[in-house]
Amino acid sequence: MISIENVSKWYGQFQVLNACSTAVRKGEVVVVCGPSGSGKSTLIKTVNGLEAFQQGEIRIGGTSVDAPNTDLSKLRSHVGMVFQHFELFPHLSILDNLTLAQLKVLGRNKDEAADKGLRLLERVGLKAHAGKFPIQLSGGQQQRVAIARSLAMDPVAMLFDEPTSALDPEMINEVLDVMVELAQEGMTMMCVTHEMGFAKKVAHRVIFMDHGQIVEDERKDEFFANPKSERARDFLAKILH
Amino acid sequence: MNDFTIWDMAQGLLLSARWTVLLSLIAFVGGGLVGGLLLVLRLSAGAKVQAMIRLYSEIFQGTPLLMQLFLGFFGLPMLGIEVSPWLAASVTLTLYTGAYLVDIWRGCVEAIPRGQWQAAASLGMSHGQQLRLVIWPQAMRIATAPTVGFLVQVVKSTALASIIGFTELTKAGSMLTNAVFQPFIIYSMVAALYFAMCFPLTWYSRVLERKQGLALKR
Numbered sequence: 173m174i175s176i177e178n179v180s181k182w183y184g185q186f187q188v189l190n191a192c193s194t195a196v197r198k199g200e201v202v203v204v205c206g207p208s209g210s211g212k213s214t215l216i217k218t219v220n221g222l223e224a225f226q227q228g229e230i231r232i233g234g235t236s237v238d239a240p241n242t243d244l245s246k247l248r249s250h251v252g253m254v255f256q257h258f259e260l261f262p263h264l265s266i267l268d269n270l271t272l273a274q275l276k277v278l279g280r281n282k283d284e285a286a287d288k289g290l291r292l293l294e295r296v297g298l299k300a301h302a303g304k305f306p307i308q309l310s311g312g313q314q315q316r317v318a319i320a321r322s323l324a325m326d327p328v329a330m331l332f333d334e335p336t337s338a339l340d341p342e343m344i345n346e347v348l349d350v351m352v353e354l355a356q357e358g359m360t361m362m363c364v365t366h367e368m369g370f371a372k373k374v375a376h377r378v379i380f381m382d383h384g385q386i387v388e389d390e391r392k393d394e395f396f397a398n399p400k401s402e403r404a405r406d407f408l409a410k411i412l413h
Numbered sequence: 414m415n416d417f418t419i420w421d422m423a424q425g426l427l428l429s430a431r432w433t434v435l436l437s438l439i440a441f442v443g444g445g446l447v448g449g450l451l452l453v454l455r456l457s458a459g460a461k462v463q464a465m466i467r468l469y470s471e472i473f474q475g476t477p478l479l480m481q482l483f484l485g486f487f488g489l490p491m492l493g494i495e496v497s498p499w500l501a502a503s504v505t506l507t508l509y510t511g512a513y514l515v516d517i518w519r520g521c522v523e524a525i526p527r528g529q530w531q532a533a534a535s536l537g538m539s540h541g542q543q544l545r546l547v548i549w550p551q552a553m554r555i556a557t558a559p560t561v562g563f564l565v566q567v568v569k570s571t572a573l574a575s576i577i578g579f580t581e582l583t584k585a586g587s588m589l590t591n592a593v594f595q596p597f598i599i600y601s602m603v604a605a606l607y608f609a610m611c612f613p614l615t616w617y618s619r620v621l622e623r624k625q626g627l628a629l630k631r
């Protein structure tokens with residue numbers, strides 16, 4: 173579904189991504205972890221072309237992300253992305269947040285889009301809040317809306333960039349629960365997260381990044397049972413206490 | 414000479430205030446169009462176009478409006494283009510207003526977090542849709558106050574057009590003074606008329622701001 177081959181990226185002299193290669197198969201859940209500044213956000217944002225890269229190739233369902241003839245908007249419209257800071261549109265109601273792109277990008281009609289939006293809000297337990305504005309919701313609620321907004325586009329894969337790291341601890345689980353459910357339904361997911369409980373529960377593979385490199389890319393059990401590199405061991409020891 | 418009553422003078426000034434209003438409107442609308450167009454270009458065009466737009470706003474912001482009016486009125490005829498005071502004042506004020514508005518609005522657009530662009534892009538919106546549907550509606554809220562503040566400046570700046578022979582409020586005031594020698598009364602009335610034109614603008618912007626503040630807090 174997603175293939176990343178030898179991707180490198182520089183900011184001037186500074187190399188953020190160093191020959192990263194991996195793949196996410198259909199229905200697979202891959203967790204990406206690593207220290208702050210290791211390039212996780214940058215990597216996941218290259219997948220849907222939010223960040224450009226100078227070397228290598230990324231394909232989603234066979235379509236190259238940075239080929240000149242690729243319709244990037246179209247490609248993005250069916251790859252969902254969830255951000256650390258939710259990024260709901262503050263000037264729109266919750267329901268309008270869910271329908272905007274359905275209407276303007278997918279060309280669905282109003283009833284269809286609203287129907288879909290309400291069904292997804294129900295699914296994340298927020299139907300009663302459809303008419304409110306983002307600022308009236310808690311962080312956890314906003315992030316669930318953001319997930320629903322992505323799902324409204326019927327994505328073939330979902331990308332998550334630290335979806336719970338801006339949340340108060342008591343709100344983390346409500347968001348993880350939604351993600352677990354998605355994973356169990358067979359959604360293809362690439363998640364940057366330090367929630368190792370989530371990784372243990374639903375991930376198939378874990379990728380560990382450091383200094384712009386993919387240091388480990390292992391089956392989940394393998395990764396937690398015996399991480400190969402010193403750096404991954406240190407990292408795990410730190411975040412698992 | 415003294416058969417001019419205060420009422421006669423007020424009436425004359427009021428009539429000429431129409432031209433101030435009209436010139437201001439032309440500057441608002443024309444400058445708004447120029448500013449809006451250049452804003453879109455600044456946010457999407459290549460480096461060369463961007464540099465040219467930057468140069469344009471630097472020039473108009475970095476020189477006195479009076480010089481711009483002179484250059485428009487006396488300079489264009491030297492290039493073989495005949496211009497009336499009307500045309501010179503309209504074009505100059507439009508370009509002057511546009512040069513400021515593009516900068517004010519760009520600042521407001523840049524104040525919207527990058528994540529909002531990214532979220533809109535990740536939903537498959539084109540660059541234009543991102544700007545139009547997501548960024549601009551948010552930027553507009555913060556743009557209201559500085560935009561209206563600047564438009565008030567423009568209304569007052571139209572007074573300078575009197576120098577190239579455009580008969581608006583200020584020019585009418587000085588012509589009337591020359592005729593009846595009551596500068597204090599006349600210029601008081603002129604000032605009151607400017608105030609009457611500007612005050613509704615600032616008042617309206619405050620109302621808008623309060624309403625939007627409430628909408629966000631609601």
Ligand SMILES: Nc1ncnc2c1ncn2[C@@H]1O[C@H](COP(=O)(O)OP(=O)(O)O)[C@@H](O)[C@H]1O
Pocket residue numbers: 183188206207208209210211212213214215
């Ligand atoms: N626009 C930028 N210009 C220069 N350096 C950047 C830019 N964005 C990110 N970086 C650098 O790239 C590195 C990786 O950033 P990021 O992908 O956000 O890391 P992570 O998500 O793993 O914390 C960091 O060292 C960061 O400082």
Ligand SMILES: [Mg+2]
Pocket residue numbers: 212213214334
């Ligand atoms: Mg990050």
